[in-house]
Amino acid sequence: MGGVSYLEYLNDPRLVARFQRYFGVNAPTSSPDKSSSSSSELSNHQTSSQRVLRSSVRKISSGSNSDGTSSKRSLKSADCDFEWDLSSNGQKSATLTTLPSVPSTSTSNVKNRGNANSHARNESSGSSGISSGVDEDEDQSTLSSKFNFDEVVTNKFWYYLFKFGTQLGDEVFYSCWFSFWFWNIDGAVGRRVVMMWGILMYIGQGLKDIIRWPRPMCPPVVRLEKKWEMEYGLPSTHAVVGAAVPFATIIFTSSRYQYPIELGVIGAVLWCTIVCMSRLYLGMHSVLDILAGLSLVITMFVPAIPLVDWLDSLILQNEFGGLGLFLMGVFLCFCTPGGDRWSPARSDTFVILGSCVGLIAGQWLNFQLSIIRGPPLDPPYQILWPSYSMLGLSLLRLIIGLCIIVASRAIMKSTLYTFFYKLLKITKRNDLNNASKPEIFAELSSKYLTYVFIGLHVTFVAPSVFRLMGIQRPTFHTEI
Template sequence: MESFSVKFWNVIERLKEPSLVLKVQNCFGVLPRKKLGCDISNLKSEKSRRSLDHAENLCDLDDVDSNKLTDGLNGVGGYSDLNKEKAPWNRGIELSSVSSRKQGRDHNHGGSSVQDTRVAAGDALSSESDSETKDYVVTNRFWYYLFCLGTALGDEIFYASFIPFWFWNIDGAVGRRVVLVWAITMYIGQGIKDIVRWPRPASPPVFRLQKKWALEYGMPSTHAMVGASIPLSVILYTMDRYQYSIICGVLFAMVWCSVVCMSRLYLGMHSVLDIVAGLVLVLLLMVPLIPLVDAMDHFCLTHKHSPLLLSTAAVLMVIYSPSGDRWTPTRGDTTVVLGVSLGVHVGAWTNYHSGAMQELFPKPSLPHAILWPSYEMMGLMLLRTALGFSCIVATRAICKWASYATLRAVLLGTNKSPNEPSTSRAEVAVELGYKFFTYAAVGFNTLYLLPGAFRLLRIERPTFYTEI
């Protein structure tokens, strides 16, 4: 009779199998071309050729338009995490099946001998795969668009829009707590990835519909962790503040989390075990985190030395965050999360200690009724959002340029272009440093400078400075 440990590890190995991911992909309409008898060279109709070319590029975040969107948190114009992944030597593993148009574009980046060397490097780094091709066809566009939306709910573009929008238009007290939960869960999840170092599902047999995080390890899925922690924390921190159906909130959170998790299987980026581990881990973390974050938020807001303490803790967490045996985007992403969280809480602290933020007396009775916004409120919300996002983009661009140039001049004695890869510890320090300062400034402006500007323009949300 097998012992419990043997059975347990058998289950673990079963959940790691790429065949389970492939079954999910087949179930939702991602099928091999050979199975459909589809050969691009035999297509006679130009319309059919364009349709298949679109299908083979579905959800490939190497496309230019997607880069413009996701660049919002990853470094526009610099040698960012995303730029590293879209580089020819990281995409070279696909050259056996990609169209001649893409081949020509890749060869424009460098000579053939350099390209061959980088292809070999890409093979070794992306996953446990002998080759990674696009021999698949997406037969159901509904599932494709739904799961691309789902994966975006755990992506940079979502953080860049959700966090500012929530503070400017909904509830700052809840927002600060949700940001703390997000930062802690992401830091733990990203750290475990570089400690465990389990690869993503092998391709083949899995179809890799997304390449963006191919260099990262896969265990646990931080998309699953964020997809569960953000809606769950929103419910737990709003259920006593607002009048709404908790059942509807829980159902919405379950649908949200399910779409995010299934999207990672559908795109071939995680095994079933990665998803399950992420969900179990975040549920275990939420038990102590919810009351702990409440206390942390009050301390960060009211203690006179909290900016110094938070800055010291954040810098130490960046310096001593786990790192893998090779370069991955994980550490840079962790730095971005910590920078945003620090900026948000320092901005809120500045509001409180400058006297701008004051609690209402007598305190209003809780929970508040949720009122449907009037046309005037909707207009002001759209105006705040448009002005705010424009300023955030400008803040990010200016701070990135200034911090990168300053750090490179101080640490390396040169102002070399950020498009060149980081090869030394000093260059890694420059990369992490400019991300940390840039996104700390973005978080600070989101909570302090922009709400102040909204007040001067008389378009602020009336309760923003009372939400303690």
């Protein structure tokens, strides 16, 4: 019981609120009656969280409550909208909307609203991020207040630093990061890091839909970000990716290149720290969520590193490796937790799997076509520090490559969506409220295949264009 009490402490939203206050995020002023209402909501949230935590500790493997029913939690109990706009006097202002804990009888309604809102965000932004909105139901009380940006965020340095930090775990950043790495640094390391990223994120996203743990209650937490707020909170996949990518990069480069490992470790620690702290600062995760994500990385790194090396060699050198990789991705998609309902984490998982399959399949094609053949010398190698001309070519490759990716994404997304909706004879809707199986299948299949094609463009099509233009990286063909 002592262990469970400690977990309850780490999951306490007031711990996150204290962290926010320390770094200059103040709670908006509210009237006494609202403060009383907020305290009551927090008490209800804590009681519910303790109940779910104890149930999760006992029955995490079965994914069910003590009464045998599915352990579905209402995400809206921890929901909070925080939107910036310009008020009439030209100052930045914000809207904070919080909902109290929702009775179990309304859980399905809340979940459906969350599904609809998450899909609306997907359609508008084209990413796997999620937005939330609040329906004006008579049986739900809604607390809204307008307040000034400067009243809430009193230290702009920390605000912009942690906003940058959270972008280090965002799909937009990794789209650019992995592309830059394959085009300008080392494809062999890139393949292994992508595999590690895919394995850990698949497990982390799946655990979110199995555990179904809500994000920190708002208030007392001030939610400074809307994206992903409709996902469940534990484990923090930002913490997973913030630890997995930099440390995997250090591990796989240390066996190929001669450089001061200490500097790499310091950089990886700083990277991971700023990502994890940013999630607390923005009010998106509890300390327990962060520690769970880091624990997942630590636990999986030891078996995953040799597995990744073995898989890379197996896929690359087998003539059917690309097909097997694609089918394995499809199989893992069907095994993704989430059932027949729309899940933001499930949608992200399809994007991650599609990206991994596409990136590695492109390298497999390069090997099968003898475009990459292996190095003339065994590692480790000296690092070739770039000259001004090399930096210029790197920038040129990045610009041209990103243009190719943006164009391919736009074409493939619209084409595949249209194909699946016509094939299944369903009408496309802007929300997935009470979506049928064919609708969910069409949405997720389109996402998976779209990102498979994007990955292929990153590692196969774009390098082919670079080669035709005479701007290919000289060591590209040696990286096995």
